[in-house]
Amino acid sequence: MTHPLKHSGLAPAPGLEGLVVAQTALSEVDGQKGELILRGRRIEELAGTMPFEHAVGHLWTDLVPISQGDLQTTFAKARMLAMAAVPAMSEAPRELDIYERMRLGICALPVDLELTSAERICGAIPVILAAAARLENGEQPVAPDPHLATAEDLLRMLSGTRPEASAVAALDRYLVTILDHGLNASTFTARVIASTGADMKDAITGAMGALKGPLHGGAxxxxxxxxxxxxxxxxxxxxxxxxxxxxxxxxxxxxxxxxxxxxxxxxxxxxxxxxxxxxxxxxxxxxxxxxxxxxxxxxxxxxxxxxxxxxxxxxxxxxIGIDRQLFTPLFATGRAPGWCAHVIEQQKTGRLIRPSSEYIGPMPG
Missing domain, CATH: 1.10.230.10 (Cytochrome P450-Terp, domain 2)
Incomplete structure (x- = not known):
């Protein structure tokens, strides 16, 4: 669309760099100071000091009412429900890679009206990741243990054995560190999809597509x-x-x-x-x-x-024994709660994200 941009006097911004396109209460990235703030707390105050579920609860303050009153319990229930998606992942064509099989698993998640869509998806992704990884290796998926927290159960489902406490603490630290990071490419993708009125699954699988690129989550x-x-x-x-x-x-x-x-x-x-x-x-x-x-x-x-x-x-x-082919899938596991929070924020605005472009092609003679 040419005319609104031309008439507004705005210059094109390649990559949208420097443009503010949303307001958020979730995270502040200060590139000059080297500072990351999540809901009023520096990342150094969160990562390494609390488990993944507690950090997600902090990020979701005033956005997601925790159905069970405790995110560890809620995510455990979501993991158990996620096993219903494993048959669809098992029956998928062999040529699908781990990440593609994960997106299929998210689409196949059953509905549970006791859990919000954010809880269902974020709680389920560890099961879907572990199942996809084991299927890739010709192994049977391991069922979740509802008595464990997310990081420990994820490592157990990947390896089939109970992990060391140091590995669990390291994974918790990592998942919290990547929870949210401003309006990066995948988060912006999730917000654009949410702005169209599409549902949470659509937004999260779209964000995963953006994350897969080597300039974002593949490094x-x-x-x-x-x-x-x-x-x-x-x-x-x-x-x-x-x-x-x-x-x-x-x-x-x-x-x-x-x-x-x-x-x-x-x-x-x-x-x-x-x-x-x-x-x-x-x-x-x-x-x-x-x-x-x-x-x-x-x-x-x-x-x-x-x-x-x-x-x-x-x-x-x-x-801690994570194969490099799982780095991007694991990134998606830690970032999913941030994506979901941004989707909810965007849905509250009720406004379609529709930027303009500057036409530089030929004009009719």
């Missing part, structure tokens, strides 16, 4: 590829210098919003100290990070590129 896996390629910390400086000379991007460094260090990186890095220190990637991560930051400061002195959440996401999840 932590390549961080491990980089660490594998470097090998020992002694090779880091030369390897990184060569990558920069060839004009290639260092995965896990730089961010579209942050002009300083991503606060989530420090939250996850702190969690590494609480894990067993026998993982070689864990031991070499800090040395690689130092080499990368030194090289980037020299190569790009006019632009600060610091560590982002993807770097220590990769190291932390690898240290």
């Amino acid at each position: 932590p896996g390549p961080v491990l590829d980089m660490i594998d390629a470097i090998g020992t910390p002694e090779r880091a400086a030369d390897w990184i210098a060569n990558e920069l000379r060839e004009g290639r991007r260092l995965m896990g460094f730089g961010h579209r919003v942050y002009r300083t260090r991503d606060p989530r990186a420090d939250v996850l890095k702190a969690g590494l100290a609480l894990l067993p220190q026998d993982n070689p990637k864990l031991r070499s991560a800090e040395a690689i990070e130092r080499a990368a930051l030194n090289a980037l400061a020299i190569a790009k002195p006019d632009r600060r590129l610091d560590t982002n959440v993807e770097f220590y996401t990769a190291v932390l999840l690898n240290a």
Whole structure:
């Protein structure tokens, strides 16, 4: 649509950068200060100090009335209900990958009028993720245990065995860290879909589609590829210098919003100290990070590129035994409550999101 933009005097904003298109009470991302605030509390106050369910309850304040009065109980019920979606996932074509099978599972979730759609979807995703991963490996899905909290049960359903307490704490820390992060691509997608009057499932599966792209949720896996390629910390400086000379991007460094260090990186890095220190990637991560930051400061002195959440996401999840092909599905698990909260906020406005475009094609003669 050309005329409203032309007549308003607004210049195009590629990528919508700098444009405010929504008001939210959920999260504030301050790229200059390197600060992330969720509902009035810094991410450092939440991640590592409380389980996933408590952080979700904080984010959902005044938005989602918790049906059972306790999110651990509510999510446990949703996990049990989610087993009804597993047959559809099992019968899907073999060529579907884990992420595609997860979206199918969400679409197949049964309705339960005692739970809100946000509770049903967010509580169910751990079952759907674990089932999709096991089906991919030719294994039978493991049924949930309603007596466990989300992080512990997710790890148990993935491996088939009870996880170590340190791994549970690390996963809780990760899931809380990625709960919400402003109007990123997947969250904006969810809000656009919600603005059309579509339902929560439509919005969440659409957000998952946006997250799948390598410029959004697909980056932590390549961080491990980089660490594998470097090998020992002694090779880091030369390897990184060569990558920069060839004009290639260092995965896990730089961010579209942050002009300083991503606060989530420090939250996850702190969690590494609480894990067993026998993982070689864990031991070499800090040395690689130092080499990368030194090289980037020299190569790009006019632009600060610091560590982002993807770097220590990769190291932390690898240290607790999460396969790299599960990084994006796990990201969706932690971000889903944020998506749902944004959907509810958007639905309250009742307004269709409909930006304009500037026509630059030929005109009729």
